[in-house]
Amino acid sequence: MAGTIVWFRNDLRVDDQPALGFAVAAREPVVPVFCWHPQAAGRWAPGGASRWWLHRSLTSLQDSLEKVGSRLVVRAADPSTELVAIAKATGAGAVACNRRFEPWAVEEEARVEKACREAGLSFHRFLCNLMFDPFVIRTGTGVPYKVFTPFWKNCMAQEPPAQAKPAPKAIPGPAAWPTSVPVASLGLQPSIAWDAGLSEAWTPGEAGAARKAKVFLDGPMSDYAVGRDLPGSPGTSMLSPHLAWGEVSPRRVWHAVESRLQAGDKSLRTNADKFRAELGWREFGWHVLANFPTTAENPLRPEFRDFPWQENAKALKAWQRGRTGYPLIDAGMRQLWHTGWMHNRVRMSVSSFLVKHLRQHWLHGADWFWDTLVDADLASNTLGWQWSAGCGADAAPYFRIFNPMLQGEKFDAEGAYVKRWVPELTKVPADLVHRPWEAPLATAGSGYPAPIVDHAQAREAALAALKACNAKTGAAE
DNA sequence: TGAAATGTTGGGGCG
DNA sequence: ACGCCCCAACATTTC
Numbered sequence: 056m057a058g059t060i061v062w063f064r065n066d067l068r069v070d071d072q073p074a075l076g077f078a079v080a081a082r083e084p085v086v087p088v089f090c091w092h093p094q095a096a097g098r099w100a101p102g103g104a105s106r107w108w109l110h111r112s113l114t115s116l117q118d119s120l121e122k123v124g125s126r127l128v129v130r131a132a133d134p135s136t137e138l139v140a141i142a143k144a145t146g147a148g149a150v151a152c153n154r155r156f157e158p159w160a161v162e163e164e165a166r167v168e169k170a171c172r173e174a175g176l177s178f179h180r181f182l183c184n185l186m187f188d189p190f191v192i193r194t195g196t197g198v199p200y201k202v203f204t205p206f207w208k209n210c211m212a213q214e215p216p217a218q219a220k221p222a223p224k225a226i227p228g229p230a231a232w233p234t235s236v237p238v239a240s241l242g243l244q245p246s247i248a249w250d251a252g253l254s255e256a257w258t259p260g261e262a263g264a265a266r267k268a269k270v271f272l273d274g275p276m277s278d279y280a281v282g283r284d285l286p287g288s289p290g291t292s293m294l295s296p297h298l299a300w301g302e303v304s305p306r307r308v309w310h311a312v313e314s315r316l317q318a319g320d321k322s323l324r325t326n327a328d329k330f331r332a333e334l335g336w337r338e339f340g341w342h343v344l345a346n347f348p349t350t351a352e353n354p355l356r357p358e359f360r361d362f363p364w365q366e367n368a369k370a371l372k373a374w375q376r377g378r379t380g381y382p383l384i385d386a387g388m389r390q391l392w393h394t395g396w397m398h399n400r401v402r403m404s405v406s407s408f409l410v411k412h413l414r415q416h417w418l419h420g421a422d423w424f425w426d427t428l429v430d431a432d433l434a435s436n437t438l439g440w441q442w443s444a445g446c447g448a449d450a451a452p453y454f455r456i457f458n459p460m461l462q463g464e465k466f467d468a469e470g471a472y473v474k475r476w477v478p479e480l481t482k483v484p485a486d487l488v489h490r491p492w493e494a495p496l497a498t499a500g501s502g503y504p505a506p507i508v509d510h511a512q513a514r515e516a517a518l519a520a521l522k523a524c525n526a527k528t529g530a531a532e
Numbered sequence: 533t534g535a536a537a538t539g540t541t542g543g544g545g546c547g
Numbered sequence: 548a549c550g551c552c553c554c555a556a557c558a559t560t561t562c
Binding site for chain 2: 549550551552553554555556557558559560561562
């Protein structure tokens, strides 16, 4: 072969990037390529917030590649035709990529591989964004896990993730570069300026990811077990969008944690293990989706197939816009709208509220999150929503219904979080901030809506719906 | 990685 | 002083 095409996908980094490392090791020309072809993903094509992120991440990747003597060739068409054409134009004899596990991406990968082989190109695939292979980790009886704890125990009994490999210092280019379109021509940017809050909160790209990791590992990680549950303070890593686009390698993060453990005490170990278990949940989500590819749209537990969901466009809209009248719910939904991100503790509450209090189909929630989250990731989104709805892997039983007042009082006792995102509540005293309808009229929020449903009634209705479904399907519980 | 209802226990007020 | 009752605190069960 006379050079390798590196097909970039959601692995937008140069550090610990196996396909790129493979291409550079061949000591022949390397042609990095990104194809924008959202049609292949259908319903799960990147949403608005993800496209905003992708625009910046691609720009950042271009910069990093140029710094080591390379480029990023950008095309807006199907990779199965583009990569073959680029191989012809540059004389490359091989294509290397990193595996994805979205059902549509698996199909796309097969299509690209076929086109490459038919054109006489060799095709090479690597595990890049996961620490453990989803088709290797198996239960004692040889089937994929559906429960997190034994899954993670098994992973922890494997060989530890391989050491992360540093970025190449120089990347040889082809004699002549193929044509490329500007990132700006892909139409990823919002046409109206709704992205000020995103710009304020995030720095997409590899450097931004490394900074977030360092800040977290040197700070909040030492109190992670407690701090991660408090939405009003910065106790989480904020790495999710960077991981979603592959701007940081989970192996790199894993070993960065490990190196800090050498110097730490036992309590650091406890907190670090909690954090690594969250990386584990991310792995678990991908393993479940890879092995049960229909779950992006269908419940993993078949008895939920005919669950009596309601259709209520008005309620759905109130939830989306943060106008349900429940402070914790509204704060979360407004944080999401403004920054493209929501604290995990609050994600659990808002999703429980949508599927239980409002009894809207979890896919409505999944679609909204997909469009608004900068960390939208098909596996985590699917796992999270099915977990909340009670129909997925290791799911909360349907009757586990979060009480938005109690969750607020437990994890945002002073109301700092809800007041930050719901300014109508500024004057409500702390002890009533999660139930403002009980506050005296003078201090109650001006213009803040009354609860769109009564908590106790909604809870009863949700439990009744489950009962009706069980009676119909004859489910055991 | 719940909440609410129900059951149990034990300290203290009181007749 | 004793037993009764109340109820807070905690535990268990149920949804």
